Amino acid sequence: MEMELCCEEHEDPGMECTEYVAREAISVVADRDSPTKLPCGPAEEGDKLLRKKVLELGALNSLHPTWGQEVTVKMQCVLEDRTVVEKDWKLVFVVGEGDVNQALEECVISMHKGEITLLLADSQYAYGLLGREPDIPAWAPLLYQLQLLDIREKTDPLTLPIADRIRIGNQKRERGNFHFQREENSLAARAYCMALDVLTTCNKDGSSSGIEAEEEEVRDYRIKCLNNLATAQLKLGQGDEALHTSRDVLTLEPINVKALFRMGKILSDKGEYKEAMEVLKKALKLEPTTKAIHAELSKLVQRQLGDKDTQEWKAKPAKMLGDNITPFLCPSKKRTFGISWKFILGALVVALGSLVMSVILTARN
Template identity: 80%
Template sequence: MDRISSTDKSPADIPDYNLREPDIPAWAALLYQLQLLDVREKPDPLTLPVADRIRIGNQKRERGNFNFQREEYSMAVRAYSMALDVLITCGRDGGEKVEEEEEEVRDYRVKCLNNLATAQLKLERYDEALHTSRDVLTLEPNNVKSLFRLGKLQSDMGEYEEAMEVLKRALKLEPATKAIHVELSKLVKRQSGGRDIQGWKPKPAELLGENITPFLIPSKKKESGTSWKCILCALVVALSSLVTSLILTARN
């Protein structure tokens, strides 16, 4: 008779753990008890090293970006505001290295402020977005995104002179940006009383000058229509000459 070792067990002898009932059913209500072990005050950002300020600030800024992509704009505003509470500059002289680190903090702060202004616009908090855009320009006067946003907001609020000056600055920095040209054209139309002038457009060079009254030029459609008329007249004259020549040749 063959011997059966202790390791040779039939499937019937092996317990089926998959059939075991769970200790906690899926529909059971759970009650957790938490115990607070310690409370620590929020550290002063000025006491934190620059690297820690940047790390913590960027974590909160990225959280705001995540909320913004999910269209959770209120939560994005809150996250950006928390990031700005950390991304602050000390404003003291401490050598070239410290100045470079503080400049890095300012760069991240500018990014966060721009993101905050965009989220505020989504929530239609126009006054807050206007204030945030000005904060960006305090740190970085030639920030084109903020200049464009500020000029557009001022134009929508009826502050036409201020909007024109801001948009002119943006256009000088980025003359090829179409969005700035479009917004300037809208502003010129508003200044003219909202009259829609068909076939006319302001010259960019005039918008950059001191006098921002639109220097209008006719559209290309009108010029092309006149040129087609000239071509048709020339064709009629040529055909008339050809017919006359054929008649004279036939008589001879």
């Protein structure tokens, strides 16, 4: 999920990152020779991309969070110029599910409950080349002040109320949209799949717990997730998976034009022209003015004509001077020309016969 600014009216002095504190923190954490620096997460040899400084120790007898556990973190983030770009006094996320950037996940799994830490994160672990519009520029390192408030096991989504499932599912869907806009298609597809796991009205025993309005809302969000997932899969070159996902959309909504168009395009690319034509015609009937559907139908017709011409020629073995020659293309149907070769051969025989008779008669005379 994208960070949401959830600031309370009052400020927590223990977490307030003033300009002086930020300047000193960047200086201390960035100092490679400082004895207080702690590498966090993977880093290249001799290049600490994530550097942390513990400001206040937590409960040392407590365990570190592990992947798949849910944590609650008090967080504030500033740029090098001390501009506050993120602040959340109660940020909840599951470690390893990509709900936050990699820097936060890598740092949290090294913390104890109650610990307060400064984290200086290289842009490669934050928002990288693209930054984050409008507040985080490209290649910007970020300074976080974090406090780990709570660690618990992730709740099974099938035991949650439907309203909570919709909220969590939408957060993961929006995270997928964030990655998709940045052309991070693998991360986007992963987020959409996680959203689909949550967006359901089924209980653990297989029964449905939602009222009609909730079921309709869940269905609408599932359709959005599936359509977005299919688009991401296509960009990743996963045509078969995108076709399957598009069929899932049509199971929920048979007249979904986006899914029909995408399915028809995939089938056309796979050479399944008959089914592709039926699907695209159905999409065109629903939206007769959409130019993309007209263009795809025209492309499909051209492909069909091209394949028909190709099928008129078939491979045929041939021999020459007793050696096998690589099969070559020859017409499958005999074509008729203006003068038959049999007629020409007959005329040649008659002419030769006449010439021989003339020579014989001349010799006798």
